[in-house]
Amino acid sequence: MTPTLLVTSVVVLALVASLPMLWRRLELSRAKHPSLAGHSRLAKRIARLVPYYSYDGERFFGSDGAPAEVVAARRRALGQLSDTFGRRFAKSIAATRGAADGISDLQFTGRYRVPFQYSAKLRAMLPVGAFVQSSSGVQVTDLDGNQFYDLTGSYGVNVFGVDFYKECIAEGGARVKDLGPVLGALHPCVSWNVERLKEISGLDEVSFHMSGTEAIMQAVRLARYHTGRGHLVRFCGAYHGWWEDVQPGIGNPLPPGRTYTLRDMHSDSLRVLQHRRDIACVLVNPLQALHPNASAPGDSALVDGSRRAHFDRAAYSAWLRKLRDVCTQRGIVLIFDEVFVGFRLAPGGAQEYFGVRADMVTYGKTLGGGLPVGVLCGRADLMKRFREDRPADICFARGTFNSHPYVMGAMQVFLERLDSPEIQSVYAGIDDRWNHAAQRLNARLDGAELPVRVTNLSSIWTVVYTRPSRYHWLLQYYLRAEGLALSWVGTGRIIFSLNYSDEDLEQVMRRFVSAALKMHADGWWWHDERLTDQSIRRTILREMIAQRLGRPLPVPLQLASRAAGSAQDQSSGPAAGTAARGSTA
Numbered sequence: 001m002t003p004t005l006l007v008t009s010v011v012v013l014a015l016v017a018s019l020p021m022l023w024r025r026l027e028l029s030r031a032k033h034p035s036l037a038g039h040s041r042l043a044k045r046i047a048r049l050v051p052y053y054s055y056d057g058e059r060f061f062g063s064d065g066a067p068a069e070v071v072a073a074r075r076r077a078l079g080q081l082s083d084t085f086g087r088r089f090a091k092s093i094a095a096t097r098g099a100a101d102g103i104s105d106l107q108f109t110g111r112y113r114v115p116f117q118y119s120a121k122l123r124a125m126l127p128v129g130a131f132v133q134s135s136s137g138v139q140v141t142d143l144d145g146n147q148f149y150d151l152t153g154s155y156g157v158n159v160f161g162v163d164f165y166k167e168c169i170a171e172g173g174a175r176v177k178d179l180g181p182v183l184g185a186l187h188p189c190v191s192w193n194v195e196r197l198k199e200i201s202g203l204d205e206v207s208f209h210m211s212g213t214e215a216i217m218q219a220v221r222l223a224r225y226h227t228g229r230g231h232l233v234r235f236c237g238a239y240h241g242w243w244e245d246v247q248p249g250i251g252n253p254l255p256p257g258r259t260y261t262l263r264d265m266h267s268d269s270l271r272v273l274q275h276r277r278d279i280a281c282v283l284v285n286p287l288q289a290l291h292p293n294a295s296a297p298g299d300s301a302l303v304d305g306s307r308r309a310h311f312d313r314a315a316y317s318a319w320l321r322k323l324r325d326v327c328t329q330r331g332i333v334l335i336f337d338e339v340f341v342g343f344r345l346a347p348g349g350a351q352e353y354f355g356v357r358a359d360m361v362t363y364g365k366t367l368g369g370g371l372p373v374g375v376l377c378g379r380a381d382l383m384k385r386f387r388e389d390r391p392a393d394i395c396f397a398r399g400t401f402n403s404h405p406y407v408m409g410a411m412q413v414f415l416e417r418l419d420s421p422e423i424q425s426v427y428a429g430i431d432d433r434w435n436h437a438a439q440r441l442n443a444r445l446d447g448a449e450l451p452v453r454v455t456n457l458s459s460i461w462t463v464v465y466t467r468p469s470r471y472h473w474l475l476q477y478y479l480r481a482e483g484l485a486l487s488w489v490g491t492g493r494i495i496f497s498l499n500y501s502d503e504d505l506e507q508v509m510r511r512f513v514s515a516a517l518k519m520h521a522d523g524w525w526w527h528d529e530r531l532t533d534q535s536i537r538r539t540i541l542r543e544m545i546a547q548r549l550g551r552p553l554p555v556p557l558q559l560a561s562r563a564a565g566s567a568q569d570q571s572s573g574p575a576a577g578t579a580a581r582g583s584t585a
């Protein structure tokens with residue numbers, strides 16, 4: 001054989017040998033969602049390029065190119081709203097301002113309530129108080145004595161109403177008080193909790209942790225230990241806590257390591273699971289059924305009207321069944337992360353609600369009866385942390401506060417009450433009740449010709465918008481002025497506790513419509529046919545490029561023509577002057 005022939009043969013053989021690998025790589029690429037949320041590395045690179053700039057002056061009010069009279073109306077309205085906030089929430093705002101310097105979380109949430117271009121001015125004009133003094137029924141009271149309907153759901157913890165949890169904590173505390181805060185040794189109520197959780201989850205063993213994030217860490221570690229494989233699969237947009245491996249991309253300084261972020265509800269993802277040999281587990285957060293492949297819909301990302309959500313129970317159940325099948329075939333551990341939705345959709349959680357069983361299930365939030373907790377339930381073979389035949393090969397997981405007596409006491413009361421006729425009746429017809437409420441609100445919004453609708457997964461709602469606008473994020477402030485409290489992510493996540501009475505719901509709906517009507521009357525939803533989601537995004541992109549290049553921000557259409565008009569009139573009044581300067585940062 002000549003040397004040339006030898007080299008050619010080696011190259012051809014190497015190519016042939018690498019074909020399956022290349023094919024699998026291609027398959028993986030195809031299973032990524034085309035959005036940035038599906039491409040964590042790229043998303044991070046792009047995030048690093050986005051420059052800060054802010055709107056002041058006329059651009060804050062006219063970034064959509066609204067005509068002068070609309071801009072003036074908005075300016076007046078924001079001034080009035082600011083006065084109302086300052087008067088009504090004075091103590092809460094003062095306490096928040098005083099504390100924010102020392103509470104990094106407050107600085108973060110305060111900054112990311114709305115798109116960053118508007119954030120600085122809005123923080124100055126509409127500061128939101130972070131402190132409340134009491135809660136009762138479905139309401140919270142701030143430091144100034146204002147009562148708000150609580151639509152935050154305490155990040156999902158509050159399923160049955162604050163009074164329910166106060167009772168769980170008080171009664172649970174009383175049960176364990178003789179033991180007190182002794183750790184390591186277990187209070188007897190732990191055995192009861194374990195038995196009940198085994199029944200609820202249909203799984204063999206339970207481990208207790210301090211947060212949902214930790215329960216997920218433990219589930220993934222065990223899946224890796226038992227399968228001998230390194231990678232985990234999560235679906236695009238899904239939140240599983242803030243641990244590195246489940247939060248690749250923006251927010252995590254490290255590059256994605258052993259995480260595949262695949263497209264939710266898509267056959268290409270099933271193919272990846274079918275063919276790859278390095279996948280230990282698949283994580284499913286059933287909340288994604290409401291907005292597959294999209295991240296939690298915070299108002300800081302509400303730059304236009306493109307937020308979409310829709311829940312199709314049958315389609316999501318069918319998807320979970322397919323996932324179940326492929327995971328069973330391939331020996332991949334299927335983990336349902338029910339930290340958010342567990343006990344909210346049905347007494348047996350998402351497994352019962354969607355009719356699909358997982359190999360491991362995590363719970364948290366509400367299960368602590370109002371105290372912090374994370375719980376992992378799993379098959380016995382997956383939960384084992386050691387090997388009979390290899391004594392040194394262990395899978396470590398301990399935590400100082402795991403099985404804390406007070407948490408276990410509150411959990412026991414929670415689980416006991418879950419079986420009470422009172423709580424069982426809350427679950428009866430639960431979806432019909434919440435679907436009907438959402439439909440009623442939508443009918444009213446539609447009747448009032450407002451560009452706002454709600455979409456829901458049972459008692460978890462999200463607000464969507466029927467046409468493009470740059471100002472949808474303001475609705476959360478109008479809602480607040482009407483006495484409706486949302487969490488810092490704003491209108492993207494409204495969480496009801498199930499103890500809302502029909503009268504409470506009626507009140508919330510009235511206030512919601514009233515807030516939207518006021519926002520409409522104040523001109524924020526002024527609309528021009530040229531204003532599309534695409535044109536808004538293009539404008540923002542042009543602004544970012546200009547800012548990066550150190551040039552003045554391009555001026556929105558109407559503002560530009562007004563500025564030109566005033567220049568022609570040689571009467572450059574203060575408003576036109578501000579517009580022409582384009583309020584560069």
Ligand SMILES: Cc1ncc(COP(=O)(O)O)c(C=O)c1O
Pocket residue numbers: 155210211212213214216239240241242285337338339340341364365373374
């Ligand atoms: C589905 C899901 N998993 C995990 C977590 C993390 O739980 P924790 O905040 O208790 O760490 C959350 C929190 O929101 C969640 O929604």
